[in-house]
Each structure stands twice: as C-alpha cells, then as structure tokens.
Amino acid sequence: MNKRLAQLNVYFKKNFRLFMNQRNWKFIVIAAVISFLVCAIVGKNMYNTFEDTQSGFFAIISAAIWVGIFNSIQRICKEHNTIAAEYRSGLHISSYIMSHVLFDFFVCLCQAILLMVICCAFIDFPSDGTIMAAIPEYFITLLLVIWGADIMGIMISSVSSNPNVAMTAMPFVLILQLVMSGVLFKLEGWSETIANITYSKWGMSALGSTADLNNGNELPSRISALDPMFAGFKREMIDMYEHEAGTLLAAWGMIALISVVCIVVSILSLKFRNRNS
Amino acid sequence: MDNKTVYYRPLPPKPATLLVLEPNDGIRVVTLEGDMKMGRDVQGSMCDIKLRSGIVSRDHGDFIFADGSYHYRDNNSLNGTYYNGIKLESINERGTRAVRLQDGDVLRIDRKKLDEPHPEAVVAIFSTSFGKDEKWNRCYLRGQNMVPIGRNTGYGISLTDFMASRNHATLMLTPEGRWKIVDNGSTNGVAVNKEAIVGERLLSPFDVIRIANTTLIFLEDEVIYNTVQSRPQHFDDSSRQVIMNVNIQKATTSGIFKKRDLLRDIRLDVENGDLILILGGSGAGKTTFINALRGKISQSGVRSTGQVLFGGMDLYKNFKMLKNKVGLVPQFPTTRDEDTVYHTVHDMATSMLAGDYTPQEIQMRIKDVFDRLMLNSLRDRFIKNLSGGQKKRAEVALGSVLDQEVFILDEPDSGMDFATRVDLMKTLKSCTETGEAILVISHAPDDAADLYTKVIVLAKSQRDEVGHLAYYGDVANAYSFFGVNKLSEIVMEINYEGGKGRADEFIQKFEMTRRG
Secondary structure, eight states: OOHHHHHHHHHHHHHHHHHHHTTTTHHHHHHHHHHHHHHHHHGGGTTTSHHHHHHHHHHHHHHHHHHHHHHHTTTTGGGHHHHHHHHHHTOOHHHHHHHHHHHHHHHHHHHHHHHHHHHHHHOOOOSBOSSSBHHHHHHHHHHHHHHHHHHHHHHHHHHOSSHHHHHHHHHHHHHHHHHTTSSSSOOOTHHHHHHTTOHHHHHHHHHHHHHTTTOTTTSOOHHHHHOGGGTTOOOOOOGGGOOSHHHHHHHHHHHHHHHHHHHHHHHHHHHHHTTTO | OTTSOOOOOOOOOOOEEEEEEOTTSOEEEEEEOSSEEEEEOOTTOOOSEEEOOTTSOTTOEEEEEETTEEEEEEOSOSSOOEETTEEOOEEETTEEOOEEOOTTOEEEEOOSOTTSOOTTOEEEEEESSSOTTOOEEEEEOTTOSEEEEEETOSSSEEEOOTTSOTTOEEEEEOTTSOEEEEEOSOSSOEEETTEEOSSEEEOOTTOEEEETTEEEEEOSSEEEEEOOOOOOSSOOGGGOOEEEEEEEEEEEEEOSSOEEEEEEEEEEEEETTOEEEEEEOTTSOHHHHHHHHTTOOEETTEEEEEEEEETTEETTTTHHHHGGGEEEEOSSOOSOTTSBHHHHHHHHHHHHHTTTSOHHHHHHHHHHHHHHTTOGGGTTSBGGGSOHHHHHHHHHHHHHTTTOOEEEEESTTTTOOHHHHHHHHHHHHHHHTTTOEEEEEOSOGGGGGGGOSEEEEEEEOTTTOOEEEEEEEOHHHHHHHHTOSSTHHHHHHHOSSSSOOOHHHHHHHHHHHHHO
C-alpha cells in the first residue's frame, strides 16, 4: 500500500479512537442542542414572508458554521509538538490533514442529519427543490457548510500556535462569516469580493435557491403581508437566490473550492511550521 | 583546592574492528586495542597485524589511539596506503600524517590505478560498529547480471536487517561490464562510501555500501555483507561500540549585522548502552548542543558546522537517511494522552513502516520492543495514566520501534520529587541495557550519579563568550577533575553568575588533557 494511504488509514483510525476516548461525541450532542434551539425559534415563521425565511436560513447557516468550526478549531494546534516529532519520523502532513478532513466528514454527516431532522420537525419545507426534492438539497447544503466550516477550523487550528490563539481567532472568523452573508448588510465593492470566500454567502445562496426566495408570489415581503395597502409591492430580486440549477451548483462548488483552499493552506502551514524538523 | 594537582585519567582505548580482506584468504576480523602495528608477515616480524600480501611493506603503517579515537599513519611504505581512495602523502621521515579513523573508513594497499586492483591488493575496513563475532556472508556475482537485495527475500542478497526494505536495492551489470547499485525507492535509502545515493550509482572495487544497519563490500566478482543481529534483551558491557561520533566545530548565530559563536570544538563519542549526563552553566549552549546532535544545523538563527557521524556517515549530509537515528524526548510528552501505549507505538510503527512490512512483521517488532523495554504490563494503559518514568519509557519505545539509537532527554525530571526522579533515572538506565544510548539534561544530577556512564560538561568561557567542552568522561573522574564531591557542585565551579567562575580554567585543562 502506498505510504501516504497507509498513514491516512492509521490516522483515520486514531482519530476515531481519540474521538471516543476524548468523548468528542459531545460535539454531536451540542450540535443537536443548538439545532433544536435555532429551529424552535425560527421554525414557526419560515415560509411566511421573504424576510422571515431569509432570517431563518441565516440562523440555520450560522448554526451550521458554528457547529463545524467548533468541531476542529482546537484539534491541530494542541498537537503541534506531536506533529513535529512524527513529521521528523516520516509523517506526511497531507495524510495527517486528510485523515482529519475525512474523519470529520462522518462527524459532520451525523450533525447534518440531526440538524435536518430537527429542522423538519419544526419547519414545513416545500417539496420541490431546484434540481431534486427540496429536503435532499437542504441536507446537502447543510452538510457542505458544516463540513466546510470544520475544514476552516482545521485551517485556523493549523496556523495557530496554541488553542488560546485559535479560540481567540474564532469569534473574528464567525463575525466575518455572519457579516459577509449578505443578509445583515448589503454588500458592495470590496466587501462583496470578500464575501465570495465565505461559507455563509454561498450557504445562503444554496438555501435561498432551493427555497426560491425570489418568488414574490409564494414569499411576499413582510410589509405586503402585514399591510394590504402594500399588497402589490414588488421587492428587489437577488441574483444569488435564483431558483436555477446553475445557482445551486455554483454555490455548492464554491463551498467545495473554499474547503480545498483551506486544506491546502493547512498542509502548507504545517509544513512551514515543521520545516526545520 | 587551588594549589592541589588534580589527576585526570582519560577514557581507556575502546576496542575497534578491522575487517581485513586479502587475496586468496578469508575475511579476517582483527580487534584493535590501543596502538598496533601493521606489516608484512615475515620471519621475526614485530607487527601486531600481519599481512601476507607481497605489496605490503614490513612496517607498513601504525594504528594509534589518541584523543579518544584511532588514527592511522603510513610509515613511508613502498606502495603506500590509500585512505578512502586518497593516497596518504608523506610529510617527514617517519611517515605520512595520521588520519583520524571513523566507522566505515577504508584503508587500501594497492597500485596506482584503483579501478584495476593489484592481484595482491589488501583492503582493511575500520569499524566501531562491527562486533568481533559478526557473521560475514558472501554473494558471488560471476555469471549473474542482476542481484536483488532485500529483507528476508530468500534469494539474491537476503538481509536479516529489519530496517532494510523488502525490495531495497538491486545490483545490476551494465552493458559496459560494470556493476551498479540501484535504490528501489527504499524507506531508509542506500549509501555508497558514506554518501546517500539518489537513484543509482556505478560501483568500484572495494566500495562500501550501507543498507540500513548492514554493510556490504563490493569486490568486483563478489559482495560480502554482515548479518545484523536483533538487539539483545540485555546488553553485554564488553560488546559496547561507538555509535555516534560528534565533532561540532562551531554553532553560530547568523544575524544580519553580527555573528556570534555559541559553541565551539565539541568532540566526543557516544557508545551504545551509555547513559550520559549533560551538565552546563547558564548560557553554556546546552540547547544548541542537543539541536546540533539532532542534525538541526540551522534552527532559530543558529547554524552548526562540523560532523555528527552514525556508522561513519555524516548526519548533516545524509539527514534524510539518518534522521531517525537520534531523537529528542522533550520535557513534556509529545504523545497523545488519550491513546494507549500499544496504539501509540503501533500507529507509529504502522504509519512509518507501512507499505513494506506485513502486519505480522510489525507486530513482531512491537513485541520485541515491548519485551526489551518491559512495557507489556503497560500495554493497554492510557498515556495520561502513566507515571513520569513510564511515559519516558513509552517515548523511548516510540523511537526504538523505528530503530532510533540515541535519545536525548531534556530535563525529564523537572517538577518531580526525589523518589520519582531516582525511579525515572533507574528506568532510563534499564532502557540503555538493551543497547540504546541516552543523553540526559538534568538539574538534579546527584540523585542518581552512580547510574550515569559519562558526564558531558559544557561551560561558557569568559574569554570568548562561547560554550566549550569542559569535561567528557566517566563520573568518578569528574569528581577529581573538578575537585568536587557532588556533580551539582561542578556547575557551581564553572558558573560565572552565582558560581566560582572557573570555566576557562577547566576548559583549558580538559583541552590539555585531551592532547596528552
């Protein structure tokens, strides 16, 4: 067997053992609790108006990003000394990082399933999606966002010298993700460019595309729903919510691309850190 | 104390081995014990090493033990001596300059054209790593055009060395009629005449090939190679060999505006089974020293020059091949707390040896290491549940499974009470009984002073503000050398800050003692 693959296999199994021994399954429980809280609050207003639905998706995406980052943000930085010793003995950093990425896929899968099940319990989702039924589309989006955020956590952890630094960086990264989602503020110019490298923007785009947020008939603006005087009010269409396969696939593709960049940065930063080993 | 003469006895000559190859003769293993003469076997010869070849002079050359190592000098013989392929030139009527011999050096008595050896050419390979009972095998090349070399292949050159890959290398006959060695992408590489090769290399007569711990000597129509024995459960003191030669010329901070030496002229040998204490005053360069030993020639703005040799091969030049020979066990464990001892060692072995070793071979290796380091009772314990000493033993096992030979422990006893410190040192001593060498930095050296085989004392000179070797030798001599009753008092003697500030005195005295 190729040595990199063999190391990937060894570290994948090690990650599972440590996951159990360190009781990291509690991250799945925490994800369930957060999902429950978010869905319980936003669930009853979803699919009533555009603003309520968008806010609901924003809360769900925020929860997904938080859950993902929290899975891994302290994982690598607390092992820097161990990695240095193992790197000197012949560890391939790419195998090490990929073992975390692949193992975390299964953790994120569990969290995405929980989040989706809890969402379905509180939210009455429409049946039609963009390219398939809506529920699988929502699930894929949430899985990609949680997993992507997890990979971003791996990257932050790789470049951080210790867990304190990583935990200090975490709120800034989260705030950046929330601000750049395009929900709280209108993004123009440089902020729009930066938003292109956030999971929140593309996560919102995918959910909005599946939910057809631009459909004014199904999802009127809040003002027209509240006041009959504004019944004919036409709100502005938002490109990233276009109910088209291209929009959805582009959003998924961008989430995947950002994740690949995070993986590459993680590998390079650990190689650089251990260049003298 | 100041007016007393202090006698210091340098370390006695260590036995070394000379593997002598003469035409029409078997392989002779000669043990060097101090000064010895080499010459032709004629009636009345006074030589210690007698050679039958007609091209050897009666008093051909001398082996001299000085300054802790063996040297060779050709006594202006008729045909001269080639040292690693270079003829030794005469400098006076007594002979040539004496060359310091290192593991794997080749002395050759031959005519001028080395590619066409004289029928009576003699080759002697100096070694500090061969045992006197080493078993040597022959593989005849005549009539073959390809000979595979690998671990337990059962055909070609089948090595018993665990660190050799299954399909390690191949000897191939070129269309021009010359043999070449090809590295088949092995884990631990191939070295020819102490230099790691990349891909392939043409061979010349008497080239010395190193594959992991096996030495192969190419003799045009045959290859001879040793059988590597597995490490014994208990190491016999008489079979101790030098495994690491250290000759750090200097370690320098490489700032843009100012360069400053941190260490200078550190020369010492480490033998298997050694438990060596490293003592040093503040700023003496202990950290720089251990980094240099590990092959980190360039770290944190410090650059080391010199040599650290394993089996005669330079760690700095062949870092990739030799980096696993020496390892650091830092003050705080680098293992994962929530993993068991077995899984920690197993994962290290599997991930680093995978691809070439079967699971059964890896299990055998782990069993061997666990047996040697008495870890079987701790096998399923979490690392976090081990005592300080047990954790260090687990870390030694981690290196040992990858054939690490030298371990450097940085203050393993800090924060421990007296009883635990003593227990830890006893544990480390037991690790050395299976052949590993351990160097320990400790600030409580007297707890287990009788367990150390040697002491390294580094001291910062006030004259040049550089760390030097102020002593290297056994513990008993250290007391008389420094005129102290405790090892901890040595630091007081040499320290300028809070001590007596006698570093320069001892640096000079040790240097003079070495020179004899």
